[in-house]
Amino acid sequence: MTPRTGLLQIGQVAERTGLSLRTIRFYEENGLVVPTARSEGGFRLYSDDDVARLEVIKRMKPLGFTLEEMQQLLILLADLAAAGADNRDALTDRLQMFHEAATARVTALREQLAVAEGFAATLAGHLPRTG
Numbered sequence: 001m002t003p004r005t006g007l008l009q010i011g012q013v014a015e016r017t018g019l020s021l022r023t024i025r026f027y028e029e030n031g032l033v034v035p036t037a038r039s040e041g042g043f044r045l046y047s048d049d050d051v052a053r054l055e056v057i058k059r060m061k062p063l064g065f066t067l068e069e070m071q072q073l074l075i076l077l078a079d080l081a082a083a084g085a086d087n088r089d090a091l092t093d094r095l096q097m098f099h100e101a102a103t104a105r106v107t108a109l110r111e112q113l114a115v116a117e118g119f120a121a122t123l124a125g126h127l128p129r130t131g
Contacts, residue, residue, distance in 0.1 A: 007037060007045035017054050024054065030067050032057055032074060063105040073098050 014021050027033050028044075033053045035044035046054075053074055060070050076098070080091045 007047060008051065009039075010044045010046070013046045013051055013054065016051060017058060019054060019058060027054065027057055032067065032070055063102055063109070
């Protein structure tokens with residue numbers, strides 16, 4: 001049961017995001033996500049926004065973004081959400097840089113996957129044929 005309506009305990013967040021408790025605590029220790037509240041018993045309580053931050057982090061991790069880059073992007077996304085029309089252009093330019101970096105990293109991962117698939121196919125070619 002969730003002690004406060006709309007807030008989730010760390011186990012529920014782990015279930016929802018697919019992240020381990022240890023990973024969530026690690027991101028908390030490094031300032032990437034801070035629980036919105038604590039229960040009377042001291043349990044961490046996370047909001048939907050907290051969970052969304054963890055989802056962004058989870059998606060950046062396989063692309064090799066550093067903790068500092070993750071923090072910068074999370075701040076940028078929060079700033080964009082709160083920005084008026086005057087500040088949007090500079091923020092959008094910074095977001096474009098993150099987009100370009102992410103795209104380049106996805107391309108590199110695809111190339112690595114192609115090499116790995118080729119290797120697996122080579123190994124399969126050495127196996128005796130059955131059937």
